[in-house]
Amino acid sequence: MRPESTAIVTGGARGIGQSICVELARRGADVVVADLNGDEMAETETLVEETGQRCVGVETDVSSADSVGSTVDWVLDEFGSIECLVNNAGIAGPTAPCEDVQPEDWEQTLAVNLKGPFQMCRAVIPQMKQASYGRIVNIASVTGKRPLPNRTPYATSKMGVIGLTRTLAAEVGGENINVNAVCPGSVEGPRIRKVFERQASETGRTYEEIRGDVERETARGELVEREDVADLVGYLCSEQSKRITGQDINVSAGKIMY
Ligand SMILES: NC(=O)c1ccc[n+]([C@@H]2O[C@H](COP(=O)([O-])OP(=O)(O)OC[C@H]3O[C@@H](n4cnc5c(N)ncnc54)[C@H](O)[C@@H]3O)[C@@H](O)[C@H]2O)c1
Numbered sequence: 001m002r003p004e005s006t007a008i009v010t011g012g013a014r015g016i017g018q019s020i021c022v023e024l025a026r027r028g029a030d031v032v033v034a035d036l037n038g039d040e041m042a043e044t045e046t047l048v049e050e051t052g053q054r055c056v057g058v059e060t061d062v063s064s065a066d067s068v069g070s071t072v073d074w075v076l077d078e079f080g081s082i083e084c085l086v087n088n089a090g091i092a093g094p095t096a097p098c099e100d101v102q103p104e105d106w107e108q109t110l111a112v113n114l115k116g117p118f119q120m121c122r123a124v125i126p127q128m129k130q131a132s133y134g135r136i137v138n139i140a141s142v143t144g145k146r147p148l149p150n151r152t153p154y155a156t157s158k159m160g161v162i163g164l165t166r167t168l169a170a171e172v173g174g175e176n177i178n179v180n181a182v183c184p185g186s187v188e189g190p191r192i193r194k195v196f197e198r199q200a201s202e203t204g205r206t207y208e209e210i211r212g213d214v215e216r217e218t219a220r221g222e223l224v225e226r227e228d229v230a231d232l233v234g235y236l237c238s239e240q241s242k243r244i245t246g247q248d249i250n251v252s253a254g255k256i257m258y
Contacts, residue, residue, distance in 0.1 A: 001027040001238050006079040008032045010062050011089030013040040019230035020086055025053040027234050032075050034060035062089050062116030072123040081131055084237040085124050087117035088139040093153040106153045113157035118164060134177035135237040138165050142185050142256050162248045169246030178245040180236050185252025186214055188223045219254025
């Protein structure tokens with residue numbers, strides 16, 4: 001991590017985003033948590049401050065251009081520069097066959113998962129160009145690379161995130177700004193446990209059977225921990241990853257290999 005870096009992590013109030021905030025702080029960054037949920041940011045702030053770094057939560061809706069603009073302006077006033085941006089905020093969107101997906105649910109999923117990262121990037125890039133330095137990491141998904149039936153809005157948004165990553169990396173690489181995507185598989189935590197419980201009640205199978213199927217889909221036979229994702233994000237935000245850009249790297253315990 002560059003000395004005295006400031007990192008913005010969207011959706012950092014909980015889950016994978018929270019682990020990313022802590023990892024970037026351990027590597028020496030001050031962290032701005034940009035999350036919709038202003039009430040839940042205190043836990044991340046405490047965890048980051050325990051590392052000795054500064055942490056500020058700024059209530060932000062990544063789907064709103066105005067909200068994104070005022071957050072980035074505030075961070076630049078307060079911290080002077082933004083070295084790292086991690087676009088992690090995301091929603092699952094509806095689970096339904098394509099013909100039953102409501103257009104407003106489609107729009108909402110794309111607005112948070114794809115327009116959100118675009119808006120954050122366009123807000124931070126002018127300053128990164130001025131500084132001739134930047135590290136941007138977009139959290140996509142293995143579902144950004146392979147189909148997930150009944151999740152068209154989510155899959156489309158994550159495939160779009162990989163397109164955004166590659167195109168932007170080609171645009172700004174010459175200005176020493178790297179843009180990469182990280183593609184997690186199924187990550188251990190409350191979100192995946194709820195999915196397994198729902199599938200178990202829908203199919204009449206047990207929670208353990210459903211979970212076992214998902215584990216057996218991976219080369220290592222296990223789910224991913226949120227810290228596994230955070231470790232890679234930390235590396236991609238560091239100086240060591242200088243010549244890695246435009247990539248979409250899986251953290252999936254070997255669920256997919258492309
Ligand atoms: N959990 C998994 O198994 C998994 C797998 C692959 C990819 N991902 C991706 O990783 C990212 C984080 O997932 P998670 O499981 O930690 O999610 P989560 O639901 O636990 O946390 C998401 C965070 O984003 C925030 N958020 C939601 N909408 C927002 C908005 N409009 N503006 C700002 N913040 C907003 C929420 O308040 C929350 O704090 C997402 O992009 C998700 O698609 C997760």
